[in-house]
Amino acid sequence: MLNSAEISMLLEATGVSVYMTLVSTLLAYVIGLPVGILLVVCAPGGLKPKTVLHKVLDIVVNITRSIPFLILMLLATPLARAITGKSYGANATIISLTLAAAPFIARLVESSLLEVDRGVIEAAQSMGAGTFAIVKKVLIGEARVSLIVGSTIALGTVLGYTAMSGAIGGGGLGDVAIRYGYSRWDTKILLATVVLLVILMQLIQFAGTKLSRKLDRRLTG
Amino acid sequence: MEPMIKIENVSKTFRGKENTVEALKGITLEIGAGDIYGIIGMSGAGKSTLVRCLNFLERPTEGTVYVEGRDLSAMSEKELRRMRTSVAMIFQHFNLLMQRTVLDNVCFPMEIAGVPKKEARERARRYLEIVELSDKEKAYPAQLSGGQKQRVAIARALAMDPKILLCDEATSALDPTTTRSILALLKEINQKYGITIVIITHSMEVVQEICTRVAIIDAGVLAESGTVEEVFASPKSKAAKRLVFQGERKVALMKSKRCVRIVFTENSSFEPVIANMVLECRASVNILLADTKDIGGIARGQMVLQLPEDEQTAEKMIAYLKERNLAVEELTDYVE
Ligand SMILES: Nc1ncnc2c1ncn2[C@@H]1O[C@H](COP(=O)(O)OP(=O)(O)OP(=O)(O)O)[C@@H](O)[C@H]1O
Ligand SMILES: [Mg+2]
DSSP states (O other): OOOHHHHHHHHHHHHHHHHHHHHHHHHHHHHHHHHHHHHHHHHSSSSSSOOOHHHHHHHHHHHHHHOOHHHHHHHHHHHHHHHOSSSHHHHHHHHHHHHHHHHHHHHHHHHHHHTSSSHHHHHHHHHTHHHHHHHIIIIHHHHHHHHHHHHHHHHHHHHHHHHHHHHTTTTTHHHHIIIIIIIIHHHHHHHHHHHHHHHHHHHHHHHHHHHHHHHHHHOOO | OOEEEEEEEEEEEEEOOOEEEEEEEEEEEEEEETTTTEEEOOOOOSSHHHHHHHHHSSSEEEEEEETTEEEEGGOOOHHHHHHTTEEEETTTTTOOOOOSSSSHHHHHHHHHHOOOOOHHHHHHHHHHHHHHHGTTTSOOGGGGGGHHHHHHHHHHHTTTTTTTEEETTTTTOHHHHHHHHHHHHHHHHHHHHEEEEEEESSSHHHHHHOEEEEEEETTTEEEEEEHHHHHHOOOSSHHHHHHTTTTTTGGGTTTTTTTEEEEOTTGGGGGGGHHHHHHHHHHOOOOEEEEEEETTEEEEEEEEOOOOOOOOHHHHHHHHHTTTTEEEEEEETTTO
């Protein structure tokens, strides 16, 4: 079985993984949410069609999404060093995780907001609501369940990225898995990291589903 | 008197990549204050486009709309938004916010307009009382029936004390009984609060039930307009005739036979005209269709009769009916 040093190391790594996941998802939303909103609002036929801005955002999001995560991480290293002073470790990884997750989140937000019934938007317009009020009260308000489901997906994806980031010294469970499991061929530790990642993923999914169920007023009874 | 809404030569063309659709072509129409104005037409005729031009949710390609004498095309975006608070709208699919309670839905327009929350709630409760849904204020739209949802939408529309209420197919998703109760509610609102109501529909029944005036839109063109009685009693355009007889499949059976439609006015409907005519002419007629409606407080009915094949008797019958001041119209020319 695992000795206590190994257990505390695994627990610490779990903590780091959770920290990286939460912080980078949060930061990625700071970028991705407004971009997702702009993608919807500025789209042709949207609330405020802005063809050029929409096109630019669309292309940027597509390009960043099509770069494989590992390569994006390498590309982001100089930026990470400029911001955090280091090119490895949890905080440096957060920078690249954020950059990788933001365009993905922008798409998630976009698709959630597009689900909102056009009729309800039209109703709000007929009441004299401006674009800002419609975004806040109608788009986000009505799509909140879908947005929460989206954030569950985002958290899960970012958790997966953190594990991958271990490959280049990112810290957390992925790092442990690489260093012990792969380099030293320590199957026990490798398995333990997998189990912990699975548990984390389950927790995220469970909490997300629970929360969206609780908030959804479309379900009767 | 200044009309509440003046539609002046409004055209709307949608330009797509492959095709362009001329949804409206030079519509000119005046809607008086306090009217319940029906706009009727077949699917795709351009009704929704027209009603969306009335609050400039859709900008006409040509022409303009005046609301209380103010030219909407001259307004800034901000002025348009202000104007819209006094022009409420209800829809076929209700368009309620699904994630909000009934009470919060009614509060919504006031929230947008910056009415303090407490005052908004008080006002919302008052309007929920008018639509008889006070007991549902905590419910969510998903828990309501179609009729109840439309009542919430009406309460929401009333919340800003509008001068005009636009209804786009507001009863099309409802069953006949519920339709009648919603129409009764609209009538009450019109009478109690003097709100001008514009009713978009594809059903003549709805127009007959509550409208004072009606305009018929056919393929983007104004085919005919006037008081409901005029249009109902003597439809002139083909589109109007089609609508007056809408849903009456039996009409098709009259092909090549001699048929007349008579419209009863105030007093005549209570006289047994047909029975007397049959006695006097000594020939029987087929009553193919008969219905009576209360239009604007006046009992009005229409009847379609199949006359005997014998020319002379038929003429005699027509003369008899005309003598009694009934509007008589031969149907053969347009029953296709
Ligand atoms: N945004 C749009 N872009 C392109 N064409 C449109 C648009 N809106 C409406 N149209 C077209 O304009 C015409 C009139 O449409 P409209 O919705 O006004 O009809 P309607 O009378 O309301 O029909 P219905 O009874 O089915 O609701 C249709 O041919 C429709 O396809
Ligand atoms: Mg329509």
